[in-house]
Amino acid sequence: MVELAPESTQRPRVTRQDVARYAGVSSAVVSYVVNDGPKKVAPATAARVVDAIEVLGYRPNAAARALKLGSPEMLGLIVPDSTNLFFAEMAHAVEQAASERGYALLTANSAASLTKENNHLRNFRSRQVDGVLLASGLSDPDLSQLVGSDMPVVLLNRSGPREGIPTIGVDFRTGAATGVRHLVEHGHKDIGLVMGRDASSLSDDHRELGWLDALQEAGLPEGPIVRTSFDREGGYSAGRRMFSGPRRPSAVFVSSDMQAVGVMRAIHELGLSVPEDVAIVSFDGSPEAEYSWPPLTTLKQPVREMAEDAVKMLTSRTGPPAGDHHVYATELVIRRSCGCVQPSFEGREP
């Protein structure tokens, strides 16, 4: 028996064995009471065990449990950039959903780099994570890490299904079309597009398709397009580019709130104003959109619902359904940037 030096404040780790000894039972019984099963324990015995746990300050060792069970009760999340409010909200919602189910959340940033995504995937895999939520920065993430692995993955922020992997996303095309249609209803005939662009721009972004849909349906010509990075700086430079020339569109559809904020900054700096000179509708519905000036009319993604959904899939008894694609609808949130709302009547009292 090892005795602790009295001056040491760091007690040696208390194990289930110690508790068992103290309570005068076997370690199995301790397990039963800690996990509330799988066997019943007599109330009196259980009380003694609980007491022992209390007195000794026993904490179960999650690593041992993870090893035994083959599950660390932990999910992994990969986003391009958790500093992007849209992904920050996503991460927050995922953490919440996971936490409610007793899962911890590992968060990782990929900066939309294939290499980093892969590293994190590999890392998560070696940690035996119970599932990973991948909001890839790439339109076509490399999932070869996953073959032959039993680590379930769900793809977030997707516009379409992907062979063998469950995916979740919003209907980008319909959403964008709704937004552009709204601009059309405001009487705009020249509607530009500021689009994001992913690192490996292989496939079309469906928001662009939606923009086109609405234009064609109204018999309008394609306005100017600027493709830029998915951040404020990208929006800013796109805005400078699109609005400094003499022939500028009277409205733009912007592929994310973050970019829209940059676009508006550019517009303001050019001495123009929103929505008087340029009307804007953007995409995402992040908190950023509500508190920009003017507040942005935007297509809100149901982030919490999607996060819940993904976590549910990953933590369900049966595992996620291969290849399913869950599509969510966006909601057009009308604020000032499209020209609808007057300054003092923001839906709040004046």
Add this chain to the structure above:
Amino acid sequence: MVELAPESTQRPRVTRQDVARYAGVSSAVVSYVVNDGPKKVAPATAARVVDAIEVLGYRPNAAARALKLGSPEMLGLIVPDSTNLFFAEMAHAVEQAASERGYALLTANSAASLTKENNHLRNFRSRQVDGVLLASGLSDPDLSQLVGSDMPVVLLNRSGPREGIPTIGVDFRTGAATGVRHLVEHGHKDIGLVMGRDASSLSDDHRELGWLDALQEAGLPEGPIVRTSFDREGGYSAGRRMFSGPRRPSAVFVSSDMQAVGVMRAIHELGLSVPEDVAIVSFDGSPEAEYSWPPLTTLKQPVREMAEDAVKMLTSRTGPPAGDHHVYATELVIRRSCGCVQPSFEGREP
């Protein structure tokens, strides 16, 4: 020996034993190769092992490693709200720093609730996390979970030291004073204060003290104070309150960028403009401040440095230094909201 049914695509988990068998060595050798130590292995043997690993698709099991080593090579981060851009940046920087050192990061949100903070702390502890970074929403977080534990903690976003625990933070007082002094230099005589307030508002926020310092030093009277929650909504309602009356200050110091954004929304809705009618200086220096309209003059916290510092402490061989307080300076970033910069000359080409 268990045979895998041929139609199954899920191979049974490959262990170090399998690799050893395949390479014709012992499992110890595999360990030596994988971990590059502690023993040397003959190049030829090592090559065989590497090959076996490749062929078999072996992945080390982190749970087993964690159990054996007593360390999951994982850090935990608790923030009040990862959706707050300031904390989002912090989380991002911490993740980066941790990742560079081979640590994964568990992220948790406390919503500034003592109970949640404690739950996460307990959870992290049972996971044997190598260290936790706690950006508490409370001025006086409950650290009783920690006694007798060997889980090091560092407190982030602190204005002062705390007995026995290393802390990191910015010099709130000096920073705030610098900001307010800047407003004074602009000629303002009536400078209000919008302060955040933590859930258990026991102690003074040092930003308030800094505001006072600058006022006194200039012989100015205390302007109006509104205390509100640390979010956009809080700033908004504070703004409505402070600026709708007839006697409104000509400038405000706001305790965070996030709140300042809310304050500006309120100001705009009241038909006032920034900085003409009201000059603003805020605190944090988050990306939000650069892209608001007008862009905010703000005291930038060196978030990445502090994150690096914290992670370094936690992952250092020696463990974090008990009770040390690391103070960082803020930097006054001048933009439009204080009245300094003209619209078209944002430090970029016009």
Add this chain to the structure above:
DNA sequence: ATGAAAGCGCTAACAT
């Protein structure tokens, strides 16, 4: 240079 084996703390099937 390599191998055998103990054991990290836990769970649960199988005794009793």
Add this chain to the structure above:
DNA sequence: ATGTTAGCGCTTTCAT
């Protein structure tokens, strides 16, 4: 109702 015990996959000391 409770106890015994065999691993989970890994690291590392101590042989060889």
